[in-house]
Amino acid sequence: MTKVTMTINGKEVSGDVEGRTLLSSFLREDLRMTGTHIGCDTSQCGACTVHVNGKAVKSCTMFAAEAEGAQVSTIEGQANADGSLNVIQQAFQDHHGLQCGFCTPGMVMTTAALLKINPKPSEQEVREHLEGNICRCTGYHNIVKAILAASGQDVSTIAAE
Amino acid sequence: MYAFDIERPATVADAVAALANEDAQALGGGQTLIPTLKARLASPEKLISLTGIAEMQGISSQDGTLRIGGGTNHATVASETGAIYPALAELASHIGDPAVRNRGTIGGSIANNDPAACYPAAALASGATITTNNRDIAADDYFQGMFTTALDEGEIVTAVTFPIPEKAHYEKFVQPASRFALVGVYVAKFADGVRVAVTGASNEGVHRWTEAEDALSANFSADALADLTVSADDLISDLHGSAEYRAHLVKVMTGRAVSKAK
Ligand SMILES: Cc1cc2nc3c(=O)[nH]c(=O)nc-3n(C[C@H](O)[C@H](O)[C@H](O)COP(=O)(O)OP(=O)(O)OC[C@H]3O[C@@H](n4cnc5c(N)ncnc54)[C@H](O)[C@@H]3O)c2cc1C
Ligand code: FES
Ligand code: FES
Numbered sequence: 522m523t524k525v526t527m528t529i530n531g532k533e534v535s536g537d538v539e540g541r542t543l544l545s546s547f548l549r550e551d552l553r554m555t556g557t558h559i560g561c562d563t564s565q566c567g568a569c570t571v572h573v574n575g576k577a578v579k580s581c582t583m584f585a586a587e588a589e590g591a592q593v594s595t596i597e598g599q600a601n602a603d604g605s606l607n608v609i610q611q612a613f614q615d616h617h618g619l620q621c622g623f624c625t626p627g628m629v630m631t632t633a634a635l636l637k638i639n640p641k642p643s644e645q646e647v648r649e650h651l652e653g654n655i656c657r658c659t660g661y662h663n664i665v666k667a668i669l670a671a672s673g674q675d676v677s678t679i680a681a682e
Numbered sequence: 683m684y685a686f687d688i689e690r691p692a693t694v695a696d697a698v699a700a701l702a703n704e705d706a707q708a709l710g711g712g713q714t715l716i717p718t719l720k721a722r723l724a725s726p727e728k729l730i731s732l733t734g735i736a737e738m739q740g741i742s743s744q745d746g747t748l749r750i751g752g753g754t755n756h757a758t759v760a761s762e763t764g765a766i767y768p769a770l771a772e773l774a775s776h777i778g779d780p781a782v783r784n785r786g787t788i789g790g791s792i793a794n795n796d797p798a799a800c801y802p803a804a805a806l807a808s809g810a811t812i813t814t815n816n817r818d819i820a821a822d823d824y825f826q827g828m829f830t831t832a833l834d835e836g837e838i839v840t841a842v843t844f845p846i847p848e849k850a851h852y853e854k855f856v857q858p859a860s861r862f863a864l865v866g867v868y869v870a871k872f873a874d875g876v877r878v879a880v881t882g883a884s885n886e887g888v889h890r891w892t893e894a895e896d897a898l899s900a901n902f903s904a905d906a907l908a909d910l911t912v913s914a915d916d917l918i919s920d921l922h923g924s925a926e927y928r929a930h931l932v933k934v935m936t937g938r939a940v941s942k943a944k
Contacts, residue, residue, distance in 0.1 A: 523688075540688040540729060541719070564717050567781060576757070576784040582716045583785060584709075586688045587731060634780065652861065653779025 527588045529554070530598025538585045544578075545569045547585035548595060556596040556626050560655065567654035570627040570634075571595045577634035579653070596626035599633065609633060609671045616676070618667030620658035627654050632668050641672050644679070684725045690734045694840055698815050700730045701836035708732055708838060710790025711755060713782050738789065738840050746846050752789025752813075752839040759788060768944065769850035770808075773800050773868070776854060778861045789839035795887060797828040797918065798862035802888040804852060805842060807868035807879035813841040828887040847872050849902075853939035855931050857882075857922050864923055865931040867891075869939040875899040878936060883928045885916050894936055904937035 522537040529552070536551050545562075548554045548571070560568030562581050569581040572594040599607050606614065609632050619625045628651070635642060635650045642650065647668045648661070656664060670676045688709070691697040700706055705727035709715055718724050732738060738753035741762050748767050750759060760775035760783060777783055777791075777800050791801040792812060805812065805821045812819045815838045824832045833839070847870040854866040863882035870877045876898040878891045897906040912932045917925035 540686045541683040543716075562720065564713065564782070567779070570781055577781045578784050579781045582712055582781075584688060584712070584716075584729075584731075586690070587712075587733065589690070631780065650780055653781050 525585055525589050527591050527593050529593045542585045543581055544583045544585045544588050545580035554597055558623055558626050568624050568627040570630040577631055612667040612671035616663050616667040616670055618664045624656040636672055683719045686726050686729055688729045688731055690731045692734055694815050697730050706730055710787040711785035713786035714794050747843050748846055749841055749843045750788050751841050753787050756783035756786050767846050769852055770804055773804050773852040788842055793839050795829055795831050797887040798882040803866055803868040803879040803881040806888050807870040807877045808844040811843045814839055825888050849943040851939040851943040853935040865928050865935055867935040867939050869943055871902055880932055883917050883932050885918055904940045907937050
């Protein structure tokens with residue numbers, strides 16, 4: 522076991538991990554932060570997306586030991602300070618961007634990463650950016666709509682195909 | 683996964699020393715190796731993480747070449763090489779998905795030499811030089827068939843240097859489940875001729891299509907390919923596409939790459 526220390530959602534956290542402990546397992550099983558979901562565990566679905574030093578990564582495809590000293594953000598840190606939903610979360614709710622909600626933590630984290638580098642993405646750019654996030658329920662349309670709305674764009678003209 | 687330890691050396695020298703242990707294996711971005719470990723297809727006792735090695739990071743250019751550190755991730759190549767080698771930046775921006783691009787490295791991709799990977803096509807078509815901890819290897823000598831390279835046990839890809847062509851383009855027919863290339867063709871036009879590299883198609887892994895190179899060196903236009911045929915012999919046949927389908931795609935993708943080259 523090796524000791525790792527990282528900052529998660531602004532709080533310093535330490536724990537003992539094996540080499541093979543995934544960042545997703547450290548979050549979910551050791552820290553009991555179960556907002557980060559495991560959809561596939563094979564690097565395909567993006568439900569486990571978190572930010573490491575500001576970049577979206579699949580936490581099921583990174584070892585906890587590699588996050589030593591890193592700044593990690595998870596879905597648990599996304600709400601506003603008063604506990605209300607942040608702009609992205611609220612847009613997902615307003616535009617019905619989720620049904621079962623299983624993919625949603627990853628979708629929200631991927632959206633947050635996108636809007637940081639591209640604050641006003643086009644519909645095409647949003648769809649391309651969601652390449653690694655799979656949703657079994659919504660058909661993506663309302664997710665795309667929610668993301669465009671969260672970026673402050675008018676979505677009234679986007680037809681529900 | 684079987685149990686193993688992770689070491690995070692800060693220099694190439696320390697990583698090479700750690701890899702001298704025959705049960706140790708290099709860990710790049712882990713985007714191929716971690717799924718492999720999960721499937722218990724590899725059982726190293728030690729993983730030597732290369733991501734903390736500063737001398738393997740970063741991009742520089744001089745004398746018409748572009749040098750990319752072996753530990754540089756795909757997202758960095760996508761965002762930083764657009765002005766100097768746009769075809770390579772575009773290739774990097776279409777590897778996998780954004781999260782894969784934030785972790786996966788050029789050194790890992792080149793070392794793995796997956797028969798459907800993108801960077802090997804760019805390296806072979808550009809006539810790149812693969813630099814390791816102890817030598818420089820020409821791309822023509824480096825890629826030796828599916829998942830096989832000139833690398834020795836414990837040898838690390840520290841950089842890849844690309845001569846910058848006059849024009850180039852990578853055309854990828856995406857296999858939508860894996861996001862790798864079902865067939866991808868990289869065309870690079872230099873002052874002294876054209877090089878064409880094909881990925882995704884062959885049981886021999888990435889390879890050059892020399893007939894197309896000759897035709898395109900004489901006339902850099904998709905029409906120059908009209909009389910060429912691609913044999914389906916030794917091409918990959920699987921549930922995603924037959925060898926004949928891949929043979930057809932090789933020619934179509936080459937034509938599109940020529941038309942789009944800039
Ligand atoms: C969902 C998904 C989609 C993908 N889509 C694509 C795609 O479209 N196109 C594409 O080309 N690839 C794709 N990949 C693969 C991705 O590009 C990987 O990042 C890459 O193949 C391996 O690089 P890595 O840094 O992650 O290496 P790792 O997974 O860490 O290592 C791979 C192998 O290389 C060795 N190694 C790693 N770094 C070095 C080094 N510097 N020197 C020597 N040996 C080294 C390791 O020991 C291991 O054997 C995809 C992966 C995923 C998960
Ligand atoms: S759980 Fe990590 S990508 Fe699906
Ligand atoms: S809402 Fe159910 S998987 Fe996306």
